[in-house]
Amino acid sequence: MNNKLLGSGRILILLAIFISFAVTGCKTGTKQDANSSDAEEEFDSSLDENTQKKFQTAKRIFYSLPSPVETARILKQAGATYHEDILNPIDNSSGYITNLSMALNLGIYTTDLSYASLFDQTQVTLNYIEVAKKMADGLNIMDAISESTIQRLEDNINNRSIIIDIISETLLNSSSYLSEKGLESTATIILVGGWVEGLYIATSLVGDDPIKDNDIVQRIVDQKLSVDFMVSLLEEATDDPDAQSVLNDVKDLKVIFDKIKITQGENTVETDPETNVTTLKSSSSNNLTKKVYYELASKVNEIRNSYTL
Template identity: 35%
Template sequence: MTIPKSNIAFLIFASIISLLTACSGNEPEQDTEVQKTDTTVNKEISAVTKVRIEKTQKIFYSVPSPAETADMFKKAGLEYNKDILNPYNNVSKYSTQFAKAINLGVYGADLSYANIFEQTQESMLYMNCAKKLADELGVSGAFDAATMERFEENVNNKDSLLSLISDTYWVIDDYLKENDQEETAALIIVGGWIEGLYLGTAMLDENMDNTELMQRIAEQKYSFENLMGLLNSFENNPNIDRIKEMMKPLEEAFAKINLDAGETTATTNDEGVTTIGSTNENTNVTAEQILGIKNAVTQIRNQFIQF
């Protein structure tokens, strides 16, 4: 079988156009009808993917963002303590891609925590730490001049800042995935999740009596399972394997938590909002179990910030 020359020319042209589009990174928003363009591109993709479409199911894992976690712990009675944050002068120590990615997650969680508790000064400091690491990871577009200006303008507005942090998180995650750096994106998620749990447990001792906070910490077992699902989706990856090994004490601590919530219930109000609960919402978590989680997460987090 031969391919007509005109078809070869089209294929080469399409490849060049695609390459140019893919390499453009943060391409400017176009006013043209995106959906129309997408349809054209989809047809091209379809023509070449017809033979590769398999009826396998894709599986994704998602964990709550550090801002959601900090907000949840705050509502459960957690108090702010700036002394437990990763010191900002540590930022210059991180020299490898691995350490930078993990600690971008850590500083992102510290930034979210400071913002949730409306700590302006720390928010700015940790935003600068996150910017430095994102720039060094090559995601300079995440904290461009316009974004930094918006941060400064909104530093006293918790909700606006939260929205900006989320947008920035998206830009970073998207950039990394677009550039085939899924591992780096996962490391940022791990760093942020561990720091979020660390901040929630760091000030607890054997005299803890806030049952709501204890319950919320125990329930992080679910997020942990999703986090491990995300890590397990990587095969033969030394950096991810290293993280999985470090997670073992936390896996053991969560294994001692029994979250038998009973049947899930769902009721929908007149406004169409569904409340989802469980028939058994008390899981009898003990201080010893929570201290086990605290000790395990502290050990992991301290290793992270020492990389």
Template identity: 25%
Template sequence: MKTMIKNLSFLLASVIILSACGQRPSENLAVDMEDVEVGELQISSETMNEIIQNIASPIEVAALISSLNIPFSTSYLADPDQLSTSTTSFEMAFYLGALSADLGYLNMYEKTGSAVNYLSSINRLADALQIGQFFDFATIKRLATTSSDLDSLMFISVNSFNNMDGYLRETERSNLSALMIAGVWLEGLYLATQVSTQNQNEDLESMIGEQKLILNDLLLVLNNYRNVEIIQGYITDFEAIKKAYDDVKITYEVGEPQTIEKDGMLMVVQSETSHVNMSNETLQDIVNVTREIRNMYMNI
């Protein structure tokens, strides 16, 4: 068995990175919104917000991979053109999240040329789902095609996601929001697990192990919509990933309180260190089931 330690002093945020760059007609992806009118959120907004904040952002996952000096590989990425006129709104929402994770990976490696196709596809999906109006496309386009200001990119992207998420809840389409979050999470886990098969690193494996906690939260959200047949399929598949995590053990060690400045005010925060205990066999099980399920969904 191996024990991996990771400091949890940083903020985890769910980032959706969108742009209007290289637009293609969105009429080809028009959807009937009647199939998503049953998506009223049954858990509190506070709980939903907390779950969103605890999902590692695409930029954060990519930043960790990049910091390990691991070479860039297009083989990890989904096909941005793998879209169909018969694709449902549920599949679009999930795919939008997955492509956002890939876009974070591309930007971290400064692959701005390749990013254009992802930006275009994400824009088409957002327009088809009638949420494209909630994004500052001009600003995000400028930031997403350069690597000079990732902090601003993260801030604006999170703000855009929050606006979209709020609108989907108001219009009783929070099931689509849940699937976008699930798409971000699964693609991020896939990137991390695929890299881990070629490059052993304790920080990376620790992050993979800690996704056990996030997965429990995702299933809590998805189970709100278990009466929708297509979402029940997502739940079944994510339960299979959860089973692979059964033998992962996570404990926490409380550290010394730290004083930080936020918005001009001093705040005392409690530092915490997580300890992830996971065998090589368990890690391989997670890698295998994640790859199988992710590849199934990316062949829409």
């Protein structure tokens, strides 16, 4: 009897441990930037040492990757023009039958959709939301893109702001659903797919143009700042072979991005008292060469084609 009770107790303890991990649903770790901790002021605490110890837990670490909406937006802002021929054709969608290909192409189609909508391409927007829904449905992401979402999009097809809001809502639905189900690695793969598509669109638009003083090239260089976040997130998903496969591609890109050195100047902070908007004043420079740029563009092309063809 006692042994039985002990057995049940063990099950409950194991369940409790499992729940504590499942509920948090995010990474934990120690403070990573040891260098910054010297300069960074710690949070104040009026608590005594014992109480502080009681509440001391491992600090949780999150990484936010660029979303397809954000990627398309910064490209347009950099002077990108619209070229439908660089999008992933919707006819390709019938070939995406594995979870990995559907997740990657959900990200890819969502970036294409965002890009098209920013240029008021109404019919393309409608076509691409349908194909993004097909990918989300294939991944069993319930209600990420519902029929009512599509109807709302159709009803507001000439209102760019509402369309972007609908696209960002579908992304939020997908990522929150996957997080709820403990499938964060799938959410990461979707974002990596969208990010690679953004790089592909950007490098395609640059083509043979000079890279010096080119705003789109500057946006490409900016992506170096997010590569390490992707590597960290994908490395966490050790039990997901799909994530490990995508990790290899991101590491290939990281090798090239690591050849670019970005020098960041010191930030000074200035707040407009009327608008209450703060400006972080600083400058940055990089040492991108033509050789490294074309190496990067070629690798992006190779990886993107491996995802879409």
